[in-house]
Each structure stands twice: as structure tokens, then as C-alpha cells.
Amino acid sequence: MAKHHISSMVVKWNPPRNGFVKINSDGCSKGNPGPAGGGSIVRNDQGKIIISYAAPLGCMTNNMAEAMALKIGIEWCRNVGITELEIDYDSKLLVDWISNNNDPPWTLWDILNKIKYYLQDFDN
Numbered sequence: 001m002a003k004h005h006i007s008s009m010v011v012k013w014n015p016p017r018n019g020f021v022k023i024n025s026d027g028c029s030k031g032n033p034g035p036a037g038g039g040s041i042v043r044n045d046q047g048k049i050i051i052s053y054a055a056p057l058g059c060m061t062n063n064m065a066e067a068m069a070l071k072i073g074i075e076w077c078r079n080v081g082i083t084e085l086e087i088d089y090d091s092k093l094l095v096d097w098i099s100n101n102n103d104p105p106w107t108l109w110d111i112l113n114k115i116k117y118y119l120q121d122f123d124n
Contacts (some may be wrong), residue, residue: 016086023073027065038069067111085122
């Protein structure tokens with residue numbers, strides 16, 4: 001019988017700078033592509049939840065779900081007039097694609113370009 005090693009680590013949310021809000025976002029799919037979902041939580045610098053959502057996103061890849069979840073959170077912040085925004089994300093690929101450090105698959109160009117366009121509206 002195989003032995004499994006189980007480990008754990010403490011994960012702690014760190015608040016954004018004073019006057020900023022922070023988006024924590026995640027997306028996933030069951031299969032690649034497959035049924036997908038995503039969500040975001042937006043909190044102020046005191047940790048107070050401003051909004052949170054989780055939603056089905058249709059059939060897509062895991063990377064597309066990650067990007068869509070972030071795009072929806074950024075759209076909401078933009079639409080309500082938030083100008084000071086920090087983003088906390090667990091997908092290094094997505095961070096690299098948004099930062100132009102890596103070429104994304106063509107299937108993500110539209111979503112990533114929309115995210116980059118929206119980010120121009122924020123002060124940071």
C-alpha cells in the first residue's frame with residue numbers, strides 16, 4: 001500500500017495599501033476545456049468585504065476561467081468608480097500574460113486585452 005504525505009501551510013490575507021481595495025480572484029474548469037466557474041472577493045484596506053461573487057462561466061479552459069474571473073472583478077471595480085486597486089492572484093501564467101512577460105494562447109487575447117484596457121483606468 002502506498003503511503004501518502006500530507007502537509008499543510010498557513011495562508012494569510014494581507015490587506016492592500018491604505019486607501020486601496022484588493023481583488024482576490026480564482027477560476028477553474030472540470031476538464032480542459034470543461035464546465036468552468038470563477039469568483040472574486042473585493043476588500044478594502046481594513047479587510048471589509050465590499051463585494052464577492054462566484055458564477056458559472058460556461059465551457060472553457062482553466063486559464064480562460066482564471067482570466068474571466070479576474071476580468072469580471074476588475075469590471076465591477078471600474079464600474080463603481082474604484083480607482084485605487086491591488087490584485088492578488090495565484091496564477092503565475094496569468095500575471096505573466098498581463099505583464100507581457102509571456103505570450104498567451106490566441107484564445108485568451110480578447111480577455112487579456114480587455115483586462116489590460118480596464119487596468120489603465122486605475123491610478124496604480
